[in-house]
Every structure is written in structure tokens, then in C-alpha cells.
Amino acid sequence: MNWIAAVGAVIATLAGAAGADPAADEASASTGNSTTADAAATLPVQDRGRGRKGTRITTDDSQFGTMLFNRKRQAIYLFDKEKTKKARCYGACAKAWPPVLTKGRPTAGGHVKRRLLGTTKRRNGDRQVTYAGQPLYYYAHEGPGQVFCHNVNQFGGLWLVVHPDGEAAD
Helix, strand or coil: CCHHHHHHHHHHHHHHHCCCCCCCCCCCCCCCCCCCCCCCCEECHHHCHHHCEEEEEEEEEEECEEEEEECCCCECEEECCCCCCCCCCCCHHHHHCCECEECCEEEECCCCCHHHEEEEECCCCCEEEEECCEEEECCCCCCCCCCCCCCEEECCEEEEEECCCCCECC
16 A cells, blocks of 8 residues: 555544544444445454443433443434344434444343344444344433433434344334
8 A cells, every 4th residue: 555545544534533423332323424435344243342341231221211322321213214134224314313333242221122233344344233134323412311312313213222132112
């Protein structure tokens, strides 16, 4: 790789990190500005992270019943536009709805079913946590314990909180 390509790769990496969400759990959010055309690949829970513990997904009560949160009580959502494990929320979407990322195997707490946890590879190579086969997201403007954006229609689909059985709340 020549030095110009190396500098370009560093700039692209820094630009992606600039969109990081401080509310995200153990991993920062990506703005998804990668031009890599990697297809999303789902990795089984036991094959990721080589034993390293990743983002903890747990449950807590809310006005929508028991739902998924991270360990800091940041509400977790799914995007109903995504019908497979392939993430479709990038750019402005990922800035408003940062993906739940992990650097190791996601861990289960509360009523989370470990067998429903997985990951999918984003275009920039980050691993996004999935639950019951759907990529997970936070809303960038919610604090711990806040759940303001259930059933919000944005970026071409509905954002819905997730129950421990993997189903979206009504």
C-alpha cells in the first residue's frame, strides 16, 4: 500500500469515529461512511471475539413492558425496515440511530436469551449486535432509562423497542 492510500485510510477511519455516540455501550457508533461493499455477514455467537466479552444486553421494565437495554440502561431498538440480519441504517440514519456495536461476544443479562444474541458485519467492518436475527440500535438523543422513540417513523421505517422474546413491542 502506498503512503497516499495509507493516509486516506487513516482519514476515513477518523471521519467514521467523529460520529461516535457517547451513549453507546462498550463500542462507539459508526456513521457508516465506508465505501467498502462488504456484504453483511452473520457470525454465530460462539465464533466471535475469541472469548472476549463484548457489549452486555440486558432487560428492564418500561412503559412498553420488559425490553432490551444496554448495561447503562440505554434503550435498544430494532428498525422494521430491516427484514434480515443485513444492516440498512448508514450515514444520517446511523448518526440519529447509532448501531449497538461490540468488540467481542455480546453477553446476556436479565431476561435476555443468549441464543438470540448474534452479530452482523457492517460495511466498515464493525460488528453490530443482533437479537432474534435483527440488527440493534440506540436513539442518539435519549439518556439512561429514557424510551421516547418507540413506534417512530424515520428513515423509511418504524423504530421499535424489543422484548426479551425478540418481538417488537406493540
